[in-house]
Amino acid sequence: EVQLVEVGGGLGQPGGSLRLSCVASGFTFSNYVMTWVRQAPGKGLEWVSSISGSGDSAFYADSVKGRFTISRDNSKSTLYLQMNGLRAEDTATYYCAKAIFEATADFDYWGQGTLVTVSS
Amino acid sequence: AIQLTQSPSSLSASVGDRVTVTCRTSQGIGSALAWYQQKPGKAPNLLMYDASTLQSGVPLRFRGSGSGTEFTLTISSLQPEDFATYYCQQFKHYPVTFGGGTKVEIK
Numbered sequence: 001e002v003q004l005v006e007v008g009g010g011l012g013q014p015g016g017s018l019r020l021s022c023v024a025s026g027f028t029f030s031n032y033v034m035t036w037v038r039q040a041p042g043k044g045l046e047w048v049s050s051i052s053g054s055g056d057s058a059f060y061a062d063s064v065k066g067r068f069t070i071s072r073d074n075s076k077s078t079l080y081l082q083m084n085g086l087r088a089e090d091t092a093t094y095y096c097a098k099a100i101f102e103a104t105a106d107f108d109y110w111g112q113g114t115l116v117t118v119s120s
Numbered sequence: 121a122i123q124l125t126q127s128p129s130s131l132s133a134s135v136g137d138r139v140t141v142t143c144r145t146s147q148g149i150g151s152a153l154a155w156y157q158q159k160p161g162k163a164p165n166l167l168m169y170d171a172s173t174l175q176s177g178v179p180l181r182f183r184g185s186g187s188g189t190e191f192t193l194t195i196s197s198l199q200p201e202d203f204a205t206y207y208c209q210q211f212k213h214y215p216v217t218f219g220g221g222t223k224v225e226i227k
Binding site: 035037044045046047050059060061062095100104105106107108110111112113 | 121165214218
């Protein structure tokens with residue numbers, strides 16, 4: 001059974017940093033693009049970042065480029081999102097998601113989400 | 121970035137009704153479109169990928185169609201568990217983009 005479990009959310013200071021992790025199980029992690037998607041309270045879904053199975057290629061939304069870094073450790077089946085320079089508008093529930101196929105960016109499994117609140 | 125416009129943004133319907141949600145993209149994406157259902161407090165759930173392929177376990181009353189720039193999600197006979205928000209998503213090109221959502225409410 002595929003499982004994705006996000007950890008690391010919580011309260012962050014404006015300008016501060018947080019690191020999210022997503023621990024995966026039930027599939028060959030290194031074979032799939034992995035993605036972070038966020039949802040601000042009461043708002044729609046916003047794609048944040050994706051990373052290839054090997055970790056060689058990463059893509060970012062303009063809203064987080066230069067501040068957030070996606071990475072993965074395939075030996076630990078874990079996806080990360082390093083969030084620096086936090087802003088109030090980064091407040092959201094962050095989901096990690098697994099691609100349906102090896103090189104696509106549509107998502108068949110999602111984690112339960114972790115809430116990030118940016119406030120002083 | 122490819123823009124996705126969903127319509128309507130919300131609708132009220134009764135159990136048994138046929139419901140149609142439309143997603144238009146700002147440029148052609150072939151069939152690289154997915155549909156998700158999201159209930160309050162829960163993660164999105166994949167309904168359809170490649171525009172018209174039903175995800176395993178999703179009821180047959182859900183149907184996706186379209187290609188290019190216009191896509192449709194149809195629920196043939198709305199059930200109580202279908203009241204939720206629906207999102208389209210394109211994955212033809214990065215940045216991946218989502219539609220604004222369609223909230224289906226009980227009439």
